[in-house]
Amino acid sequence: MSESLLSWGRWPRRPQRAIALDWLPDHLPTLGPSKLLPRGQGRSYGDSCLNSRGLLLTTGALDRVIHFDRETGVLRAEAGLTFDDLLRLCLPAGWFPPVTPGTRFLSLGGAVANDVHGKNHHGAGTIGHHVRALELLRSDGSRQLLTPADTSGLFRATIGGLGLTGLITWVELQLVPTRGPWFESHTVRFSTLAECFEIGPELQARHGYTAAWIDSLAPAGQSGRGLYICGDPSDSSEPAAWREPRLRIPLDCPEWLLNPLSLKLFNTLYYRQPLKQGRVHAWPFLYPLDVLADWNRIYGHRGFQQWQCVVPSADAPALCAELLSRIRAHRQGSFLALLKTFGSMDPAGLLSFARPGVTLALDFPMLGERTARMLQELNALVREAGGALYPAKDAQMSAEDFRSGYPRVEEFEGFRDPLLESDFWRRVRGGGEA
Amino acid sequence: MQSALILGASSGIAQAFGRLLAERGVTLYLVARDPRKLEAVSADLSARGACLAGTEVLDLNLHAEHAAMLERAWAALGPVDLVLVAHGMLGDQAACEADPALAMELMRTNYAATGVLLLHLATRLEAQGRGQLAVLSSVAGERGRRSNYIYGSSKAGLSALLSGLRARLAPAGVQVVTVLPGPVRTAMLAGRPLPPLTVEPELVARQLLRGLERGAHTLWLPPKWRAIMAVIRALPEAIFMKLKF
Numbered sequence: 187m188s189e190s191l192l193s194w195g196r197w198p199r200r201p202q203r204a205i206a207l208d209w210l211p212d213h214l215p216t217l218g219p220s221k222l223l224p225r226g227q228g229r230s231y232g233d234s235c236l237n238s239r240g241l242l243l244t245t246g247a248l249d250r251v252i253h254f255d256r257e258t259g260v261l262r263a264e265a266g267l268t269f270d271d272l273l274r275l276c277l278p279a280g281w282f283p284p285v286t287p288g289t290r291f292l293s294l295g296g297a298v299a300n301d302v303h304g305k306n307h308h309g310a311g312t313i314g315h316h317v318r319a320l321e322l323l324r325s326d327g328s329r330q331l332l333t334p335a336d337t338s339g340l341f342r343a344t345i346g347g348l349g350l351t352g353l354i355t356w357v358e359l360q361l362v363p364t365r366g367p368w369f370e371s372h373t374v375r376f377s378t379l380a381e382c383f384e385i386g387p388e389l390q391a392r393h394g395y396t397a398a399w400i401d402s403l404a405p406a407g408q409s410g411r412g413l414y415i416c417g418d419p420s421d422s423s424e425p426a427a428w429r430e431p432r433l434r435i436p437l438d439c440p441e442w443l444l445n446p447l448s449l450k451l452f453n454t455l456y457y458r459q460p461l462k463q464g465r466v467h468a469w470p471f472l473y474p475l476d477v478l479a480d481w482n483r484i485y486g487h488r489g490f491q492q493w494q495c496v497v498p499s500a501d502a503p504a505l506c507a508e509l510l511s512r513i514r515a516h517r518q519g520s521f522l523a524l525l526k527t528f529g530s531m532d533p534a535g536l537l538s539f540a541r542p543g544v545t546l547a548l549d550f551p552m553l554g555e556r557t558a559r560m561l562q563e564l565n566a567l568v569r570e571a572g573g574a575l576y577p578a579k580d581a582q583m584s585a586e587d588f589r590s591g592y593p594r595v596e597e598f599e600g601f602r603d604p605l606l607e608s609d610f611w612r613r614v615r616g617g618g619e620a
Numbered sequence: 621m622q623s624a625l626i627l628g629a630s631s632g633i634a635q636a637f638g639r640l641l642a643e644r645g646v647t648l649y650l651v652a653r654d655p656r657k658l659e660a661v662s663a664d665l666s667a668r669g670a671c672l673a674g675t676e677v678l679d680l681n682l683h684a685e686h687a688a689m690l691e692r693a694w695a696a697l698g699p700v701d702l703v704l705v706a707h708g709m710l711g712d713q714a715a716c717e718a719d720p721a722l723a724m725e726l727m728r729t730n731y732a733a734t735g736v737l738l739l740h741l742a743t744r745l746e747a748q749g750r751g752q753l754a755v756l757s758s759v760a761g762e763r764g765r766r767s768n769y770i771y772g773s774s775k776a777g778l779s780a781l782l783s784g785l786r787a788r789l790a791p792a793g794v795q796v797v798t799v800l801p802g803p804v805r806t807a808m809l810a811g812r813p814l815p816p817l818t819v820e821p822e823l824v825a826r827q828l829l830r831g832l833e834r835g836a837h838t839l840w841l842p843p844k845w846r847a848i849m850a851v852i853r854a855l856p857e858a859i860f861m862k863l864k865f
Binding site: 205206208209210247250251252253254274275 | 632643660661
């Protein structure tokens, strides 16, 4: 079966062949020399969910719940279950995912394979910190039941392991109790990047969920102005009489739509918006972009490049300022720029992205060489600062960038399943692009 | 709706439909051929809120077992508000043409075995004096096409049987619903290039539930298939026989 599968950034575009898994298999399908790659909902932005030289194993239909204990909040489900589905199930029972990224349309397996984080990282860590157990199917025919107590190292390799240690068949999570789908939100406007770093620690100490939105296109004098978005689960158990508007971007937008001027206008309006304080529904608070189905089509056919780095806290203020000024010099604004300070806990996986430090996420329309050149420049700054780039959001980093951000990659290679590979892996391990 | 019997519970459409019933807390009795699939589906539906009155492993092609199975299902559920029959297979037309014995299996599964099952169900529902009987047929049964006339003919037979059953059971207060899905992205299409206009099973399940609540007797899923098939039925044979689709 073949269909045109893209990653969420819709670049690179390379034909993919896929096999849809409808039931948990007993063994990985071996199809001659073809390398395989498990793929969930394809919400990774770059090429870590693509496998042009081999086959994708899509897990969309592996979305059955195996066991849900409403007393203890322990949920075991097949790896293809989406967070959207999970929320529909656990919210009415008074439970919530311990960690959720900025979309609820990703799969459980994908969340674990990328060890995703959310706005509550400083208190809750990544999803990998909340996995009680998972099952891994490997090409040697073995079926491994892995828990955090695993001493072989395979569990920690699988958390954040980009789907390359085997097919994750099911995941067991510990959910956290919740009163309902409401958040108490609190937004603070700041007018410079320095101010953002100044007010950050206190806001972070006071609120469970924090992230700063930064206007990457502000005039030079106000560079780094933005909004600090904070919130906490609300005690209100009011029933959810809230309906999400369903909008869909119906076609690839014309490419002139996102130009420096329109981006500037959007960012300015966003910065000047009246501040929402008080009770909001979890969906707009946690998943502002999920309202717009297929929002990635706003960038048109060319697609876009998401870029996210983490850098040590001490260098962060100077480095973020430098990154923003480089972006301005390249005249490539970002639709949304987000900054967050990670908590100090140890990463859950060998290749986990989230680590103590400050993370900055941006996106850029893909303008070919121009964009690639700018990102190489940004990547070099991150590398020199001893930071790392996020594989789930990357289509540009070099083998050197990867090695420097992920010093334990050689150790990881010992756990990788020889039958599994992705375009990303071939790229950063020097095996060519596709 | 409080109780439902799902026959062929591991089919893609039946699973998606079962989840909608589960969210509404409906009591279910599930029958499927493969014990592992039945186990996975019943665990999923009960975690999602369904109350399971029972599950049963049975190959519905074994028509001698139908009566006893229905006896157990009725005993477990009490009065049955809805029966969904999702027993069927797509088969491989080229293989059937090369070896007609394979066509026998397809015809038996989709028409003969399902038909016998429906006759058993008709008697039970008639005696009960109420309930809905929804059966998955296919738009492919509307006209025999070059590319899947063997499957299509088995579904044409099924659709004809259903229209007769509808007339028979209406006076008893039982509603027979002919469900006519176009291509749906489920395991049935695994390993094949997806036909145009293929939709997700969740969409079909939602439309099916709405149609049942509305009391429709024929459900085209999605509804646009009604117009498409009207055109295809209206094509003169001289033209139609030259088409390859």
